[in-house]
Every structure is written in C-alpha cells, then in structure tokens.
Amino acid sequence: MKSALLPERGAGDRMTAIFWRRPRVLLALLITPPLLWLGVVYIGSLAALLLQSFYSIDEFSGLVVHEFTLKTYIELLRPANFDIIRRTLLMSASVTLASAVLAFPIAYYAARYATGRWKAVFYLGVMLPLWSSYLVKVYAWKLILAKEGIITWVADGLGLGFLLDAALALPGVGGNSLSTSFLGTFIVFVYVWLPYMILPMQAALERVPKSMLEASADLGASSAQTFRTVILPLAMPGVVAGSIFTFSLTMGDYIIPQIIGTSARFIGLAVYQLQGTAGNLPLAAAFAVVPIIIMLIYLSLAKRAGAFDAL
Template sequence: MRRRSGLQLAGLLSLPVLWLVVAYLGALAVLLVSSFWMVNGFTGDVVHSFTLQNFRTLVTEDVYRTVALRSLGVAVSVTVICTVLAVPMAFYMAKVASPRSRHWLVILILTPLWASYLVKAYAWRILLANGGPFDDLFGGPGYGLFAVILVLSYMWLPYMILPVYAGLERLPDSLLDASSDLGARGWRTFRAVVLPMLIPSIFAGSIFTFSLSLGDYITVQIVGGKSQLIGNLVYANIGAANNLPFAAAIATVPVVIMVVYLVAVRRSGALEEL
C-alpha cells in the first residue's frame, strides 16, 4: 500500500517535469530548428530546408554584431548597478534593521513587482521626457541607452536585493563580531568576511538581472529612442519583415549567452541560491 502511494506521488510530481520538457524545452527546440530555415524572397513563404544563411548573416553583418555587443553591455551595466545598490540595502535589511522592520522593508521591496510592467515603463517615459520632472530638475537625460539602463535597473533591482538579503540572513552574526574583536574595521570586515560569502547570492541575482535585461525589448521601445537591442530586432523581424527564421536565429543569441553564463557561474554555488 505504501509503495503504491509512493508511485502515485512520483507520478504526480513527474507532471510538472513533463510540462517543463514539453512547453519550455520543446519551445526552445522549435526555436533552434526554425532558425535553420529561410524565407523565400519572392513568395515570402518559409522554406523548411537546412541552411546556415541566417547565422552567417548575424556573424558577417556589422549591424548585428554591434547590436549584440550593445545588448550585452546594457545587461552587464544593469547587473553592476543593481549589485552596487542591492548589497548595502540588503545588508541594512538583514543586519541593521530591527526584526519587525525587516518584514516591512521586504514588503516595500516587493511592492513595485505588483505593479504592471507597462505602467512602470510609461511612468519612466513621462519622467524622462523633454519638459518632464527630470528635465526641470536635472536637465533630463532624455531617451536613449542611458534611459534604458536606468529604467531596467529600477525594474530588476528587487530581483538582486532578495537573493542578497537571503544570503545575508544566513550569515552568522558571530562572524561579524569575531572580525570586530580581532580588530578589523567595517570595510575590512565587509571585504574579507561578508563579500566572499555573498558571491553565490550576487551571482544568483545576476542571473535574473542579466537575462531579463539581455532579452528585454519593451523598455527599449518606450524609452530607448533610436537605440536597438536584440529584443527589438527579434520583434521587427517577426512583424514588419515577416522573417520568422531570421528572428529565431537572432533569438538564439541571448539563449547561447545565458547558457554560457550559467555554466560559468555554476561552480560558484549560485544555482543553489535560486
């Protein structure tokens, strides 16, 4: 009887795994396969024959290399900004604030995630517009790559704060006290004790901030001005150009980058922090 119950439980648990394989990995497989197709230049129909022309275009055309590097730079910039902001905020939440205040601070960090993505993006568009509040106060950065990095950093900051906060909560206070008793000052304690133990948590948060920034196109459409990133090229080739195979080939670029990144950070223990 117990064995039958165990088999039934295993069968129920296998359903989410099956859904992951079919819906998620299956979609990626279709994306990869379709990237090797091409579009007939006369009829506009998709030709289901194997070709490397799409990837050859991505490699040989300067514009696509430039967009890929620009997208990578934006993703790295957003991740660095989120890390610099998240670490002191999370440290205050975990080690300085009272236990009662921590709960409210966590709620405040999570509150922006409950708002609509589009509402937040268009709110920033109003702030950054010519004649907007930022223009009156600071001269206004306007629209462009700086605006994209600013807005994406705001969007994804909670995804960096929460893993770092969880990592700091697991850090024993006795280690900080021992470092202080041995004569280490605040910065030395942070650099020698806290930061090495936070590396997996920072990498865990960077998986979110890096991947979400690398594939985003809505924020770029709203505040990016004339700037183009990978997501915009995918959208343009699906819509106006009606070239699904080439759009699929472009979409494989961030997938490959993320696979390489995940393999690189796996040994740091970041995946266990998710």
C-alpha cells in the same frame, strides 16, 4: 481496553496510508505537472526555436526554406545585427552591475539589521513596485524623464540643470532628453529589475551567520577585508541568482527600449520585429538563441570563478 490502532477517518487517512506505504507516489504526484510543463511545453518550444534558427529565408520569395544551414547565424555577424547584440550585452551588463551595487546595501540592511516591523517594511518596499503594471510604470517613467518632466524641473529648480545637460551631452549614452537617451533606458531598466536583484541577495546574506563576521573581525580583518573575503563570497550565489534575473530580463525585454530611449534596437525588439512584420522567423530564432548562449557562458564563468562554492 483501548485498541492499539486508531479508527480510520475517511479518505484523508486512506491517502496518507497510501503515501506512507509508497512514498514515491506522492513524489510522482508532486513533480509530474511541473515536469510536463517544463519538459514538454518549455523545453519543447525551446527545441522548436532552436530548429527554426537553422533554417533560412529565401530572399526573393520571403518564405522559410526548411533546410539545415548556418546561413542565418552568419547573418547575425553582419555589422547591423552584431551592433544590436553588442548594444544589448553592454546594456544588460551595466544594468546588472548597477542593480548589484544598488541592491547590496539594501539587502545587507534587511538581512543584518531589520527585524520585525522593519523587515515587513522592507519586503513591502521591495515588492510594492511589482504590484502595478509594468507598462504603467514604464509610461510613468517616460513622463518623469521627459524634457518637461519632474527631473528636469527639480534639476533646474536646484540650479543643477547644468549637471543634467552635461550627462545628456555624454557621447554614446546622452541625447535630447533623458527619455530619449540610452541613459534613460538604463535608469528604467535598473528601476524595473532592481527587486529581482535585492531578494535573492537578501536571501543569501540572511544565511551568513553573524558569528562568521565576528570571527573575521576577531582574526584581525578590517571591515573591507571582511567584506571581500567573507561576505562577498558567501553572498555570491545570491548575487549570481539576482544577476541571472537582471541580465536575462534586460536581454529579452522589448518594451522599455521601444518606449524609452533612442531608436537603436535591442535583441528583444529585433526578435519582436523580425518574427512579426518582417516575417523572418529563422533570424528571429537565431537572435533569440544569443541570450541563451550568453547566459550559458556567463554561468560557466561564474561557476569557474567559484560563485557557487558556498552553496
């Protein structure tokens, strides 16, 4: 006669029994480390940062005055500083928009049509750039965009040099060469952050069943109407997720504008310089708070616009 119970096979079975009797134990074990990390290390340092931004710097001694004041935030509104914020915001918005436009067809293809091997090719193609160092890529782009670089060479070879010159002659974004213009900064930003837009978009589009698109066509919608009223709203959580990446990564980056572009500063660079050589930690902190505020505003606007309705 066989026993009703199977024999216990050691520690694994004992652990399983504990988890079965007390499911919360497993949950606690799983979420305690990330909770500590996010709660203490991340939120903690964020709070410390926020605190710093309410201090100010003594203009004569250059020492931090540990007294609560909004002086540092008012400092942000000075034309030189406000320009940095405006420039960064504009660049982040353009990079996000361009990434979204570029990413959509790729993500749509991957979600709708690619199967098996082609899906693997897609993932490889999107992820491959992430395998090499960010710095290597940025320096490679510096060479590509340089006046003696491959883009100029190809444009001249095709007799399209005038187009390049016209682009560089654009006021505000142009410059001496692509590698020393805002246009160049923009191109490299888009290149570097594009995968972060494609992947969430693809994940969101993957969740839209094909029958949904068929139903739309069946009810009389043209392709453009289906895109506007079905695909876009359903893909929106992915677009927003992707744009959070591209937007905040662009806002915080201080390497790309330093290597490619003009000498005009972006928030990331300003923070880097202020907390380093300038030793103005309060202003650096105040600058660092700006992207956080902008992201909060952006998310609440996106929520109000119904971007998360399909979640």
